[in-house]
Amino acid sequence: MYEFTYTANASRVIFGRGSLNSIEQEVERLGAGRALVLCTPDRRELAEPVAALLGKRCAGIYAGAIMHVPIESARAATEHAGKVGADCAIAIGGGSTVGLGKAIALESALPIIAIPTTYAGSEMTPIFGLTENGLKRTGRDARVLPRTVIYDPQLSLTLPLPISFVSGLNAMAHAAEGLYARDGNPVMSLMAEEGIRALAKGLRALKQDAANPDARSDCLYGAWLCGTVLGQVGMALHHKLCHTLGGSFNLPHAETHASVLPHALAYNAAAAPEAMRRIARALGASEAEANDPAAAALALHALSQELGIPAGLKSIGMQEDDLDRACQIALANPYWNPRAIEPQPLRALLQRAWSGVAPQPD
Numbered sequence: 001m002y003e004f005t006y007t008a009n010a011s012r013v014i015f016g017r018g019s020l021n022s023i024e025q026e027v028e029r030l031g032a033g034r035a036l037v038l039c040t041p042d043r044r045e046l047a048e049p050v051a052a053l054l055g056k057r058c059a060g061i062y063a064g065a066i067m068h069v070p071i072e073s074a075r076a077a078t079e080h081a082g083k084v085g086a087d088c089a090i091a092i093g094g095g096s097t098v099g100l101g102k103a104i105a106l107e108s109a110l111p112i113i114a115i116p117t118t119y120a121g122s123e124m125t126p127i128f129g130l131t132e133n134g135l136k137r138t139g140r141d142a143r144v145l146p147r148t149v150i151y152d153p154q155l156s157l158t159l160p161l162p163i164s165f166v167s168g169l170n171a172m173a174h175a176a177e178g179l180y181a182r183d184g185n186p187v188m189s190l191m192a193e194e195g196i197r198a199l200a201k202g203l204r205a206l207k208q209d210a211a212n213p214d215a216r217s218d219c220l221y222g223a224w225l226c227g228t229v230l231g232q233v234g235m236a237l238h239h240k241l242c243h244t245l246g247g248s249f250n251l252p253h254a255e256t257h258a259s260v261l262p263h264a265l266a267y268n269a270a271a272a273p274e275a276m277r278r279i280a281r282a283l284g285a286s287e288a289e290a291n292d293p294a295a296a297a298l299a300l301h302a303l304s305q306e307l308g309i310p311a312g313l314k315s316i317g318m319q320e321d322d323l324d325r326a327c328q329i330a331l332a333n334p335y336w337n338p339r340a341i342e343p344q345p346l347r348a349l350l351q352r353a354w355s356g357v358a359p360q361p362d
C-alpha cells in the first residue's frame with residue numbers, strides 16, 4: 001500500500017567526462033554574463049580552468065570558501081560579488097565551496113552553478129549552513145538550491161583517497177536515513193538504494209586504483225543520487241548527531257559521518273527493518289543475510305575497515321570527556337527518529353562511535 005507526497009527539486013544536471021566544457025553555455029543559459037568562480041584557498045587549480053573557459057564571462061576567482069561557512073566569510077563573499085557585478089556564482093569544489101555559494105544566494109538570490117569535486121551532495125539540496133559565534137545553524141531555502149550542477153568525474157581524480165572514502169560514506173548516510181525518512185517516498189528509496197550500491201562499487205574500485213575514471217564516475221553518480229535524497233526528505237538521528245558533533249566540537253564533517261553511521265544504523269535497526277534490508281543488499285549482502293536487520297550496520301562497519309577509514313571519533317580529535325556533553329546536547333532538541341531517542345542507549349552509541357568498535361544494537 002503506497003501513500004506519499006513527492007515534489008521534485010528543479011536542478012538541471014549535466015553528468016559526464018568533460019562536461020566542464022559546457023560551463024560557458026550553462027552560464028549563458030541562465031542569462032548571466034558575469035560569473036564569480038568560488039573555491040577554497042587550497043584549490044585554486046580547480047577554479048582557474050573554469051575562469052579560462054568563461055573568458056569574458058568571468059567576474060574573477062574568489063578563493064574564500066571555508067568549511068561550515070563562518071558568517072564573516074559569507075558576508076565578505078557577498079560583498080565581493082556585489083563589488084565585481086557578478087550575476088552568477090560558480091562553486092567548484094566540495095560541500096564547503098558549495099556552501100559559500102549558497103550563502104551568497106541566500107543573501108543576494110544570485111543563481112548558483114555547482115561543480116562538485118567531493119561526494120558530499122550539497123549541490124542537490126536547498127539546505128544551507130552558516131556558523132556564527134561558534135554555533136552552526138542550518139535551514140532550507142529554495143534560493144540556495146543550485147540551478148545547474150555539472151558532474152565531471154575528471155575533476156575528482158585528484159581527490160585524495162582518505163577524503164574520497166569518508167566523503168563517500170557521508171553520501172551513503174544521506175541515502176541510509178532517506179530509506180527510513182518519515183516523509184520518504186518510493187522514488188527516493190530507489191535512488192537511495194542505487195546510490196549506496198554505486199558508491200560501494202566505486203569506493204572499492206578506488207581502493208585498488210585511485211586514478212580509475214570509471215570508479216570516480218560511479219562514486220560521483222552515487223553522490224548525485226544520495227545528495228538528491230538528502231535534498232528531498234528529512235534526516236534523523238545520524239545527521240542530527242553529526243551536526244551536533246561537528247558544530248559543537250569542530251570535528252571534520254565527512255570523517256564524523258563515517259565514524260557515526262554504522263552505530264546510528266545499529267540504533268535504528270529494529271525500528272526500520274526494511275531500510276536495513278535495502279542498505280545491506282546495496283552493500284552486497286545476499287537476500288538471506290540482508291533479512292537480518294543488524295546486517296546493514298555490520299556491513300557498513302566492514303566496508304569502513306576494508307577501505308582503511310580510521311576507526312572512531314577518537315581518531316579525528318574528539319575527547320572521551322566530551323561524550324557526556326555531546327549526549328546532553330543531542331537530547332536537548334527533540335526530533336523525529338524511527339526509534340525514540342533515549343539517554344542510556346544514545347550514550348552507549350556515542351561511546352562505541354568514539355572508540356570505533358563494531359556496532360551493536362542495545
Ligand SMILES: NC(=O)c1ccc[n+]([C@@H]2O[C@H](COP(=O)([O-])OP(=O)(O)OC[C@H]3O[C@@H](n4cnc5c(N)ncnc54)[C@H](O)[C@@H]3O)[C@@H](O)[C@H]2O)c1
Nearest residue numbers: 068094095096117118120122125127155156158159253254
Ligand atoms: N547543505 C548540504 O546539503 C550539505 C550536504 C553535505 C555537506 N555539507 C557541508 O559541506 C561541508 C563538507 O563538505 P566536504 O566533505 O565536501 O568538504 P570540503 O568541501 O571541505 O572538501 C574536503 C577537502 O577536499 C579537498 N578537495 C575537494 N576537491 C578536491 C579535488 N578535486 N582534489 C583535491 N582535493 C580536493 C578540499 O580542498 C578539502 O580540503 C560541511 O560544511 C558540510 O556541513 C552540506
Ligand SMILES: O=C(O)CCC(=O)CC(=O)O
Nearest residue numbers: 099127128129138239242
Ligand atoms: O549533515 C549533512 O551531511 C547534510 C546537512 C549539512 O551538512 C548542512 C550544512 O551544514 O550545510
